[in-house]
Amino acid sequence: MAYKHDYDKILTRLVSILSRLNDGEALSVTELAREFNVSERTIQRDFNERLVSFPIYQEKKKWKMQDGYKIEKSKSLEDEIILDILEKITEGIGGSFSAKAQALLSKIKNVDFNPIYAKLNIEDISEKLAAIQILEQAIKEKREIECIYDNERIKPYKTTLQPLKIANYEGFWYLITKKDDELRKYYLKNISQPILLDKHFEVESEIEELLQNSLSIWFSKNTEPFEVKLYADANATKYFKRRPLPTQTVESLNNDGTMEFRVKITHEMEILPIVKYWIPHLRIIEPQWIQDIIDDDLKEYLSSIVK
Known part of the structure; x- marks a missing residue:
């Protein structure tokens, strides 16, 4: 029931925010955080992730709905928003999972038109649904599992894991686990034959915050977070x-x-791919050693082209 309560609170907040934007209000992250008794980071995540499919934008620290756009309120605004978002999310996953979800949603919606488009590019894990059910049960009950893992470098091996979360980073699915008091990440598609064990384990309270603050799958639990200062030109800003x-x-x-601007990371690989993607519009001011890594990689790349 705790999970359902959490989802209900998120849904209530999202519908309220969208309804007010739809009515022409300009909303402040700080004021919304105070109103719903959550952190500003949570509200910012609402806008940047949960409502990303809607035509909303930020101007002078206020979030607004684009001019000329209106969400139809012919039935239940809440129901239509949920179904439209679910439909586009399942399309992004693809495969048989998407087909089954689309068939189910079409029965509920009974309409063909969807005003929302979302390009999610999430890998298809339809063939893993049975294994995922076992992993979800293990996570909820805090129970260890035994499984076969194929790391694609040596032959598959049997291992015992303590599953914490199923996570998606940049479209790829991972199982976040605890092993020997360390956080480890396993590529979900390489996990097979999971079996629930009777042994239970404890979960640290900071895991959820660690995941929310992570920039990529490279995050670390045992490294003290450090700040990176970046410069963005007008194109990237x-x-x-x-x-x-x-x-x-x-x-x-x-x-x-x-x-x-500044971000906190626990591993340089959390920020390196982002900066490289935005070259030449983004660079690191400090720490210098991370910018040096980028400079060396660029020199190596350019020298290989010259050859």
């Missing part, structure tokens, strides 16, 4: 304002459209 990174805090917004 608008995107990092629309969809801030977890733990992102703006240090300066400049008249030329550029921005300096």
Whole structure:
């Protein structure tokens, strides 16, 4: 029942936010966090992840609905929003899972038109649904599992795991586990034959916050978080304002459209791919050693082209 209560609270908050945006209100993250008694990071996540399919944007620290857009309220606003979002999420997963979900949703919706489009590019894990059911039970009951894991480098091996979360990063599915008091990540598709064991384990309370603050699957539990300061030119700034990174805090917004901001990470690989993706529009100010890694990689890449 605790899970259902959490989902109900999130749904109530999302529907309230969308309804008010639909009515033309401009909403502040700080004010919403105070109103719903949650953190500002949670509200920012609502806008950047849970409501990302809707035409909303941030202007002068206020979130608004794009001009000329209206959500039809012919039935229940809540029901239509939920079904439209679910439909687009399942389309992104693909495979037989998507087909089954679409068939079920079509019976509920009884309409063909969906005003929402979402390009999620999530890998298909339809063939893993039976295994996922066992993993979900293990996570909820805090029970260990035994399974076969194929790491694609050596032959598959049997292992015992303590499952914490099933997580999706950049479209790929992982099982976050605890093993020998460390966090480990296993590629979900490489897990097979999971068996529930009778042995239970404890889960640290900070795991949820650690996952929410992570930038990628490279996050670490045993490394002290450290700050990275970045500079974004005008081309990149608008995107990092629309969809801030977890733990992102703006240090300066400049008249030329550029921005300096900070994020907290636990591993350099959380930020390196992001900076490389945005070259030449994003660079690291500090710590210098991370920028040096990027510079060395660029030199190696350019030298290979010259050859």
